[in-house]
Amino acid sequence: MGIRSTSRTPPIVAGFPSRSFSPTPRIRPSSSPRPTLRRVMRRAEVGASPDNPENMDQRRDIYLHAFSDLSHVSPAMFVYLMKECYICGSLKATPKFKVLQHQVPQALSNSPQPGPAMFVLQCLYILPILGPSYTEGFSHLLISSLRRLLSMDDKQAITPDAKSFAAHLFRDILSGRVSHEERILLKVLEVFQIDIEEIAEAMFGSEVNDASLEMAKSQMGKYISGFIVSRSYITAVALLERFPVYQYCLPSQSLFDKLIEEKQYNVAEKLAIQLGEPMIHLLVKKYVDINMLKRAYIIIKNNDLLQEFSDVYHLYKRSSLKKLARKGLWDIAEIKTNNERQLLEHLIYLAAEAGYLEKVDELCKRHSISCFTPETVLVSCPPTSSYLDAKNFLLDGITWVDDIQGLHGAMMQFRDLRVVGVDCEWKPNYEKGSKPSKVSIMQIASLNRVFIFDLIKLYEEGRQELDHCLRVLFHSSEILKLGYNFQCDIRQLWGSYGDLECFRTYETLLDIQKLFKEPHGGLSGLTKEILGAALNKTRRNSDWEQRPLSQNQVEYAALDAIVLVHIFHRVCSHPQSMEDGSILNKKDWRSHVISRK
Known part of the structure; x- marks a missing residue:
């Protein structure tokens, strides 16, 4: 399910979606009217010619001046000014974007109305109008700037109205009414910490009750299943982490099979941790079946499962020693045994198998292992003859x-x-x-x-x-x-x-x-x-x-x-x-x- 590929953008009035599917927060009118987008464009473009450096500099000064006080700047105007600042001048794209990365966080602290969080959300509704070449970069820029502002200024906070509005934006991106990349969807979810109750309210517009919650969970499960079918596994698992609606998605084991088949191992591990110990056990067994012993070992170690999977632990350790021995890294292999007798004996066996009898003797003496001698190991594991003589x-x-x-x-x-x-x-x-x-x-x-x-x-x-x-x-x-x-x-x-x-x-x-x-x-x-x-x-x-x-x-x-x-x-x-x-x-x-x- 591609978020960008879906239907039309909703009608926009002053940066807000229409009331038919998204409530408009009450905003206190300012003492002086905000200039319209058309008026700002006309002012900025009068006398500004790309062939005239002085006029171009003057045009840029108008944009940056507008950033210094957002109390009378609408979200639509702000989006337009961001684009004009970006395309203005002869510098390459990267340095110009770095200028915006410095300017936008400062601008968001200059009294945007009705607050920085709501202001950014309104901009996110408008940005898709600019087209894909601007939407994703500017959206990341705005959300990152807001996050930076919130972390640096304790007085700034996300209001309940902003959080509710974020839930509407989240819903509209999911449904395809607003065209944004999946990464923007996840960033909105992360920054505004939207929960299932707010999703239910945004979806059904009534008082949240058990019935609406169940319907919201069911709808979220359908969206997540769509992401799984379209192989957007990272997005699917991130949504499941926030909304654990597993009963409404594909069966867990089927999802694991898909993730392993597509080699989405990190996503599979994250999902297993969410689902608990039984699924962690299942994932370890799947890793062993496909001989991915290192990943199985890391999961065992991180989740304190050595007792349950001691055989897998030793299997991985022996495999690691064999790889080190093949590379001739005997000293490192010896350190990796942690002086465990079973692993030391296996290392001695590998040395004997390779015909490295002086190493066999050295290890036996250093670790007081008397059951191995050069003569006995030659009988039990004669060196391979596939090497050059x-x-x-x-x-x-x-x-x-x-x-x-x-x-x-x-x-x-x-x-x-x-x-x-x-x-x-x-x-x-x-x-x-x-x-x-x-x-x-x-x-x-x-x-x-x-x-x-x-x-x-x-x-x-x-x-x-x-x-x-x-x-x-x-x-x-x-x-x-x-x-x-x-x-x-x-x-x-x-x-x-x-x-x-x-x-x-x-x-x-x-x-x-x-x-x-x-x-x-x-x-x-x-x-x-x-x-x-x-x-x-x-x-x-x-x-x-x-x-x-x-x-x-x-x-x-x-x-x-x-x-x-x-x-x-x-x-x-x-x-x-x-x-x-x-x-x-x-x-x-x-x-x-x-x-x-």
Whole structure:
């Protein structure tokens, strides 16, 4: 049911709807007559030409002067002046509207008759005449200005007459007699705090009794059902919150099904809270059925239902731990267990399943869990074999470089290469607002071999030699450097070793992810698609500053660099064999090569 799409606007006399459907409050006549709208328009437009800046300024001054005293300004005149202030001048729409946002609240405190609340309501009746391009913005402006005035001035209050008149406006917007957006309908309801008794009086115009109340509730239920059918769920639930007429609307369970089907989860939760605990239970079960465990968990936690849904609570916690483990965020996962033994044992199981036996041992020792050992977990949950095997790629081995002699030896190996893969690792820092850790190691790979540079130690022992050697590599236009999201690595390197020239500029760098149109789940997912098996990322966020690194850490770091070279060669040699058309053509990779000098 679209509020704007309905019938004619009612006849307007001095800003009021006709007496046939809305009572006109008694207004004390002022001592001097108000100018008519036509008279004001004539005065404002005499001698005012858009081509004459002086006349335009004079015209604007007339409008702003009228705002300074509203005691003799009718709502119709005020609406016209607002529009003229908005369209006057050469500024863009936004700054001009900001001027009105400043002027209108002040104007409403300058004696509008018969009071600011009633004055605003009369303006809201008139505004639809201006058309949709003005109605919504000006309506929001007026209501917000009134709300601001009421909050700042204790002497200003909404009178019973204004509240009754607001109920008539609310009714006329609902019925389509006055064309306003649904958001305006809800704002009127919120600011004037209209209740069902006032709605009944506005609808039936007689003394409110049980019969008229029931008819009003029934009519409100029909309107709300119309909003539900037209998928205006936010409006429907907001009205139900104010007028709990559930017995006159669609059945609650049917409404829930509609909200879930349309993915209106926030609205469904708000409705469930209104209806009470049985509906909250129903919503939790629906969330579990569609595997939305996080939303189910939040509802359980916020409504103190842990005892009733302990199984859902643990299901969500285990699911969260699994997601963190897949990302290699083991430290965060451990914190999330809150030292609950059941969750700690599940985290140990996940570590064993990923083949992260040193993490299994670490967790068992730290939390005194003796029923798990590396040997027993290997039997109960052997590590998956779907990951790349380092032995199939590192045919010439891994070389650890932590002294100047080894640095020079490695650079000699790079002289004859045309393509290398580059990657970096650093210790994660989970403390909010703290400085990131220094880059600990850099891996540089050829097709069959990887050199791992201990940057921390090399920097301490000979930063000038380190700078010179890496500058030769990074500044060479003859060697193509491959990375994955390498701009992040460059920023981290620059932040860690900002006094070295080698990380400030570079030549011939290709970010391998630029060769693909669609995301593939990071480097691991891309490796699985191109090379047939994924990278095991369980050690991505391990302690890269410890020395020596574990063998698993070394292999992880080496694979991260060497797969870049293999992916590049596979794409260049077999571009047509890539599935789903996500790979760019062979000739396109050169267009993604970048340099920074």
